[in-house]
Amino acid sequence: MTTDQSPILVWFRNDLRLADNPALSAAAEDGAPVIPVYIREKDAHDPWLPGAASRWWLHGSLERLGKALAKLGSPLVLRSGDPAAVLAALAEETGADTVLCNRRAGPTAIARDRRVGERLTARGVTVHPHNAALLFEPGTIRTKSDTPFRVFTPFWKALLSMPEPPRPARAPGKLTPPAKRVSSESLKDWGLLPTAPDWAGGLRERWEPGEEAARERLADFLDGPVAAYPVARDRPDHDGTSAMSPHLAFGEIGPRQIWHATRHAADQRHELAAGAEAFLRELGWREFNHHLLREEPAIPDTPLDARFARFPWRTDKAGLRAWQRGRTGYPIVDAGMRQLWQTGWMHNRVRMIVGSFLIKDLLIPWQEGEAWFWDTLVDADIANNAGNWQWVAGCGADAAPFFRVFNPILQGEKFDPEGNYVRRYVPELEKLPNRWIHKPWEAPDEALRQAGVKLGKDYPRPIVDHGTARDRALAAFQEIKKAGD
Numbered sequence: 001m002t003t004d005q006s007p008i009l010v011w012f013r014n015d016l017r018l019a020d021n022p023a024l025s026a027a028a029e030d031g032a033p034v035i036p037v038y039i040r041e042k043d044a045h046d047p048w049l050p051g052a053a054s055r056w057w058l059h060g061s062l063e064r065l066g067k068a069l070a071k072l073g074s075p076l077v078l079r080s081g082d083p084a085a086v087l088a089a090l091a092e093e094t095g096a097d098t099v100l101c102n103r104r105a106g107p108t109a110i111a112r113d114r115r116v117g118e119r120l121t122a123r124g125v126t127v128h129p130h131n132a133a134l135l136f137e138p139g140t141i142r143t144k145s146d147t148p149f150r151v152f153t154p155f156w157k158a159l160l161s162m163p164e165p166p167r168p169a170r171a172p173g174k175l176t177p178p179a180k181r182v183s184s185e186s187l188k189d190w191g192l193l194p195t196a197p198d199w200a201g202g203l204r205e206r207w208e209p210g211e212e213a214a215r216e217r218l219a220d221f222l223d224g225p226v227a228a229y230p231v232a233r234d235r236p237d238h239d240g241t242s243a244m245s246p247h248l249a250f251g252e253i254g255p256r257q258i259w260h261a262t263r264h265a266a267d268q269r270h271e272l273a274a275g276a277e278a279f280l281r282e283l284g285w286r287e288f289n290h291h292l293l294r295e296e297p298a299i300p301d302t303p304l305d306a307r308f309a310r311f312p313w314r315t316d317k318a319g320l321r322a323w324q325r326g327r328t329g330y331p332i333v334d335a336g337m338r339q340l341w342q343t344g345w346m347h348n349r350v351r352m353i354v355g356s357f358l359i360k361d362l363l364i365p366w367q368e369g370e371a372w373f374w375d376t377l378v379d380a381d382i383a384n385n386a387g388n389w390q391w392v393a394g395c396g397a398d399a400a401p402f403f404r405v406f407n408p409i410l411q412g413e414k415f416d417p418e419g420n421y422v423r424r425y426v427p428e429l430e431k432l433p434n435r436w437i438h439k440p441w442e443a444p445d446e447a448l449r450q451a452g453v454k455l456g457k458d459y460p461r462p463i464v465d466h467g468t469a470r471d472r473a474l475a476a477f478q479e480i481k482k483a484g485d
């Protein structure tokens, strides 16, 4: 069925879902023909366009969204270019007078969206942004003196004292198609999947992108594993977390859906309550980072604590490369970096350990780690990535003090006590007894020989001595502290 109303363009971005998608719901309720569109943006000056692992995910997500939208009656239109020009051309071509979208994060994306708004408004096309990505709009959770929160716990308390986030909307049952088919580019031609070489085998094995997979994964997690979350969330050797992060990053599920599903699960089964609270608190960290980014748009590049602009960082290409490749000689660091490379994801505890190692043991700027994560994570999220890197560096909001330097040996022994995580991602150490698995350089020659490990050949010796590196980091921090006093 078609109507003589002007069509509505629904511009999809990081909101690749049908349910609880306010822009799509508003278009569907209007009754006008709906033209869903996704634009592949190109901007040589924007470092925050999707990295390689995100592009892999995006392909899978768009493929599934395209099928779901076609079933509802309006196929997804793919176009490439500057969004202001693409949307203006589409409005002209189809007679659309409205663009509905959901807000996205990040200074470069927001600046582009502002240009889109100005350009389309000048042509008589209205642009309405909605909130799909957050529990609450940034700016609505503030201190009593009406300033943004810089510390998580009071932010979280304030969030909990708000009325419950709105209930998620159901997916529309159908969409009115445009009178005339709108041409689309082909997803295959976008070349989002790696080919030569095809490095995505580990990603395919580990992940299934898309709204349906997101829903199923959440249901499985809330069906039981969430009960053990408060302890299991710190154990990289267990599958104890939800793995919702890439689904959230692409908006295949929204935080309000997770919030209400989790509350509902805990209401039904009281034994899940403590785990559910701890899980929602982590979703609170995501919210905190996103609200912070809106207030402090420079955090992806610039330390929030200005003293860190003077920090005596080192240029260490070999060290950076050893870190990226998982060849630092510290097994828990190497396991984490290899998990990232193979699966596009790394356990949160290990993200903190590898981050601390890069920043404090190697004195390499946190922005280098942030950029590597941006390219290799399937859950790369500008607010969470920047907020967490600054947190680990000790220069962000609610940051760990700089003098807290993670000890990679003790962290390994505490959170991977049997060394199963290390053995999984650093198989050359597989046969080393637990006692030495996190410090192979201390193992007696006989233990190494029996495990078939030749240090410096099969597995590297440590590229820095942690104790010496720690002292060097603390001395460097004292320098900027003194200068700032």
Ligand SMILES: Cc1cc2nc3c(=O)[nH]c(=O)nc-3n(C[C@H](O)[C@H](O)[C@H](O)COP(=O)(O)OP(=O)(O)OC[C@H]3O[C@@H](n4cnc5c(N)ncnc54)[C@H](O)[C@@H]3O)c2cc1C
Residues within 6 Å of the ligand: 233, 241, 242, 243, 244, 245, 246, 248, 249, 279, 282, 283, 284, 285, 286, 287, 289, 346, 347, 348, 349, 351, 352, 355, 373, 377, 379, 380, 381, 382, 384, 385, 386, 388, 389, 392
């Ligand atoms: C250096 C560093 C970089 C990071 N970069 C990113 C990133 O680019 N994208 C990203 O989504 N997360 C990032 N994180 C946060 C965290 O590691 C991941 O969100 C988490 O590991 C995802 O796994 P999960 O979905 O199983 O988490 P769960 O433990 O199941 O948590 C549920 C959800 O809560 C949110 N969450 C959990 N921990 C954090 C946290 N520390 N900060 C903010 N939100 C959190 C995520 O949305 C997550 O999906 C980073 C952490 C560090 C230390």
